[in-house]
Amino acid sequence: MKRNFNLSISLQISIFLIIVAFIPVAITMALKTYEKQQLLMMESSNVQQGRLVSAALATNESETIDKDFAIAFLRNMNGRFDCRIRILDENGLMIADSSSVSENSAEPSASVSKRTESSQYELLKSPEQSFIYRLFSFPIRIYRKYLREPVVPYETADFYANKSVFDGDEIKSALDGKYGAVTRISSGGQVSVTLYSAIPVIKNEKICGVVLVNRSTYKILQNLYELRLDLGKIFLRSLIVVILIAVFLAFRISYPLRKLARQAAECADKKGRIFFTDFTGKKRHDEIGELSRAFTALIDRLNRRIKFSQAFSSDIAHEFKNPLTAIRTSAELLGSSDLSETEKSELASAIVDEVSHLQTLLNGVRNISKIDAGIIEEEHTSVPVNSCAKHIIERLKNKYQTVNIEFSSNKDEINLPLPQDYFDRVAENLIDNAMSFGSKVFVSSVLEGGRFCFAVEDNGRGVNSEQLSKIFERFYSERSENHNDFSHTGLGLSIVRAIADSLEGEICVSASEKLGGAKFCFAIPIKNLIK
Numbered sequence: 001m002k003r004n005f006n007l008s009i010s011l012q013i014s015i016f017l018i019i020v021a022f023i024p025v026a027i028t029m030a031l032k033t034y035e036k037q038q039l040l041m042m043e044s045s046n047v048q049q050g051r052l053v054s055a056a057l058a059t060n061e062s063e064t065i066d067k068d069f070a071i072a073f074l075r076n077m078n079g080r081f082d083c084r085i086r087i088l089d090e091n092g093l094m095i096a097d098s099s100s101v102s103e104n105s106a107e108p109s110a111s112v113s114k115r116t117e118s119s120q121y122e123l124l125k126s127p128e129q130s131f132i133y134r135l136f137s138f139p140i141r142i143y144r145k146y147l148r149e150p151v152v153p154y155e156t157a158d159f160y161a162n163k164s165v166f167d168g169d170e171i172k173s174a175l176d177g178k179y180g181a182v183t184r185i186s187s188g189g190q191v192s193v194t195l196y197s198a199i200p201v202i203k204n205e206k207i208c209g210v211v212l213v214n215r216s217t218y219k220i221l222q223n224l225y226e227l228r229l230d231l232g233k234i235f236l237r238s239l240i241v242v243i244l245i246a247v248f249l250a251f252r253i254s255y256p257l258r259k260l261a262r263q264a265a266e267c268a269d270k271k272g273r274i275f276f277t278d279f280t281g282k283k284r285h286d287e288i289g290e291l292s293r294a295f296t297a298l299i300d301r302l303n304r305r306i307k308f309s310q311a312f313s314s315d316i317a318h319e320f321k322n323p324l325t326a327i328r329t330s331a332e333l334l335g336s337s338d339l340s341e342t343e344k345s346e347l348a349s350a351i352v353d354e355v356s357h358l359q360t361l362l363n364g365v366r367n368i369s370k371i372d373a374g375i376i377e378e379e380h381t382s383v384p385v386n387s388c389a390k391h392i393i394e395r396l397k398n399k400y401q402t403v404n405i406e407f408s409s410n411k412d413e414i415n416l417p418l419p420q421d422y423f424d425r426v427a428e429n430l431i432d433n434a435m436s437f438g439s440k441v442f443v444s445s446v447l448e449g450g451r452f453c454f455a456v457e458d459n460g461r462g463v464n465s466e467q468l469s470k471i472f473e474r475f476y477s478e479r480s481e482n483h484n485d486f487s488h489t490g491l492g493l494s495i496v497r498a499i500a501d502s503l504e505g506e507i508c509v510s511a512s513e514k515l516g517g518a519k520f521c522f523a524i525p526i527k528n529l530i531k
Contacts, residue, residue: 013253014246022235031224038220043181043195049081050199050213057087057201057209065089065201065209070096083215087201090175090208092166159184166212174198174210192218256281256288260295267299274303323354330354382415383423385454386445392427393443400435409445416452416526422499427454429492430520434458438517450526457512457519471509472497496522 053073060069070087074096085098160166173180180198194216201209259280268274279299281292330347333339339347386409393405416423434441438458446453463471472493493507500507505524512519 013249014242017242017245018239031227035220035224038223039195039217042215042217042220043197046083046195046197046213046215047179047199049083049085050197050211053085053087053211053213054199054201057211058203060203063203063206063208065095067095071101074098074101083213086166086212086214088166088171088210088212092171092175092210093164094166095209166210168196168198170196170198171210171212174200174212175207177202177207192216192221253288256284256292260288260292264295274299274306320358323358327351327354327358381417381420383418383420385414385416385423385427385452386411387413388420388423389427389431389443389445389454392424392431396428396431396435399432403435403439403441405431405435405441405443407443407445411445411447414445414447414452416524418503418524422503426496426499426522429496430454430456430522433492434460434518434520437461438515440515442512442514447526451523452526453521453523455519455521457515458517459512459515460517462511462516463509463518468509472507493520496520500524 056073057065057070060066062069065087074085074087077098081098086094087096088094159168168180168182170180170182177200180196182196183193184196185193194214196212196214199211199213200207201211263279279292279295281288282296283289284292330351334344334347334351386407390407393407397403397405431441431443434456435458437460440459442457444453444455444457446455497507500522503524505522507520507522510519510521511517
């Protein structure tokens, strides 16, 4: 079974910041590359110092290593070497030791080297044994103790203690004319190693002795311990900063988001009625502010849609009331025995007319509901709008035989990618509306500058300023009450506006300069049709 871990944003941010702060520390706690480089440099330094001593001893005229010359040479160096140097003869016997010949010098480096193998442990102990260091090195110590592959332990640095003959592996390699190197654990209990390098002394192509150079790695380890300790302190300080940042972000991000979520859940009652639209954070200039404003805009649109649906239902009930009342009245009168056949025929005809009116209303309501819902029954096809407009004009001429209508276009034919039914409804509703009010009608179709405009003008009474705000409302009509043409339901212009909104176009009305009446212009950017 899949488990989902739901973590708050503030907790996710805190975890991320802690990881970001800890990863560099965890990586550098090992510092293996730095340690290897330091050890290589130390070994290289040992070799170079040993070669210098070997070269100096080879300049002596004696066929073997002159003990007095060797001791004098080490004494004359006066502590300038930073390691312990011992000179051996071809049998492995020690001739001179820098730790003994420099004891009375002004800069006793060898004595320091000798003492450090036992006393410098105290210097190493301080950072290594600190709580912070042990806290952050705990995973590494666990890995080294239980997970790392076992390795052969180093030899102890006390290998030559109480020995008169130096017979280590590095000495044997040097006596064979090769470079010898061995790593041994340092004495004195300190957690470090001592590097031993043996360089042969060659005179007249004959090996006459060995220069043994050794130095403890305690200084490198001490630097590493101190560096790791400093990194641990940096991490603790960073952790405090991370906690402060996380708390700040929690109040700055998480709290407003939770408040937004709570307001969004509580903005409507159980019946879906919206009573709250003032979301928090609208004045913020960040993503939360954008989200709050988007919520507000969404709720406003939803609220308008709900009010539109409620008003639509109320309008439908009102418009259906009159025809239904007329049908009921006529049906009740038909049941009377006092009516003549002529009167019964008139009542039956009235019922049929009212039913036709209801059917027309239902079709109009169905059409505008589908358009508002974005339900398109036809695919976008290439519609020849000029030909369609001319066909609609010819059909409406039979209905309005006394109306003079004219059509004009700036192109022979205009093909637009849109549903055929959409344009037919727009053209028929606008032309039918104009012909019902005026005796002259002018229809124009213009495609220019990436914009299509279908305009219908008439010489009727026009539209005043008060009517402009109502003319596109459902069931609104300026026709007289005794107008008996049931084909005009007051939904025609509402359908045109719904289609314009659906195609991201516009429908506007103004005064006609050509005929003096009203001018309706249905305009659509071509780019909106190609999307």
